[in-house]
Amino acid sequence: MTADDRITLYYSPQTRATGSRVLLEELGAPYDLHILNMKAGEQRKPAFLAVNPLGKVPTVRHRGQIVTEQVAIFIYLADLFPQAGLTPTLDDPLRGPYLRWIAYCGSSFEPAVIDRFMKREPAPVTQSPYADYDTMLDALEQQLAKGPYLLGERMTAADILCGIALNWTMTFGIVPRRDVFTRYAERITSRPAFQRVTAADAELAALHGAAAGG
Template identity: 40%
Template sequence: MTDELVFYTNPMSRGRIIRWMLEETGADYETRVLGYADSMKGAEYLTINPMGKVPAIVHKGRVVTECAAICAYLADAFPDAGLAPTEEERADYYRWLFFAAGPLEQAVTNHNAKFEPSAEQGRSFGYGDYDRAIATFEKAVAAHPYIAGDRFTAADVYVGSQVMWGMQFGWMPDRAAFQDYAGRLAERDAYRRGNEKDDALMPQQAPAA
């Protein structure tokens, strides 16, 4: 039943990552679209995510937030989809999933905000500096067809979204390794379906505040 898996989102948000992931699982789910200025900050939703942000899912009464966590959770919750890592893939799967959600996200966000840490500050920053984080990420993306090896996994949904959005909005350099990786992911049927569903919701939403 769809009420066992409820997806809270806005089409102009990182909820698009989770839409793609949900489409990859093939699971039935209910979508609840929230507005930035109203329902996302309303009392009902704040009981689900006190941060007042999307995306979030509620599966069998359990709340999961944060995109990387949701991707990993859904891979485990729907094993028949084959999105969780094998024993051989597990190290790279978790390493780069959390690298993208942690050091890379921090590096890209600060760089986009025009904040560059000094050499002294970089010693205490998890990502060191932007150039180092991007170079490390580029090597990871170029190492295999997919982030954990030769096979698509849930980690590619999150990592791939970082690459595609990063190049689209200029947060990351437009390099061959990123282009090739993004091109493979953009051909996936689930990615296309997810975009179509979110694009269809766009006219109903006001721009983010």
């Protein structure tokens, strides 16, 4: 393996980038962290803005290329390590549902919970990317009720993304602690990869500072 084959994760502890690090651990991927001190505003300085103009984490560098946007990072990394079994292959009937739900987390769930957290008036249902908050949440609950994972018995990278997002938003009271959500989040957060990253994040946060978000 060359140095270029290693993955660099631009990272700040206890932010939405945590999910990408958990996924890397689940995949057994070779990676290095490039830590950004968000309390010191390093994500807004020219050095990082040259990497990601939005100044957001997670951001990944691999084989000389940059990948941004959390959902794209999850799809890319899981596809890069198919032997880990966290992504259906292109010819797998579950590939479509997998892409549906991994995208749902980024394009419907996250905008909805941010609007709710910011107490913003939602757009009319015909213009909103997620219809309305309750409909978005109910659809997710109905899918998870089939369980134990988004695709039934098979856990995928979509579950790492969605499970951590649910855990985070329930912790802050943005999403209600419905039984289905609580049990699902516990399945993900009880896994060794999540536990390892949580412990490592606590140490990093003490050293570098942490800022919610990403």
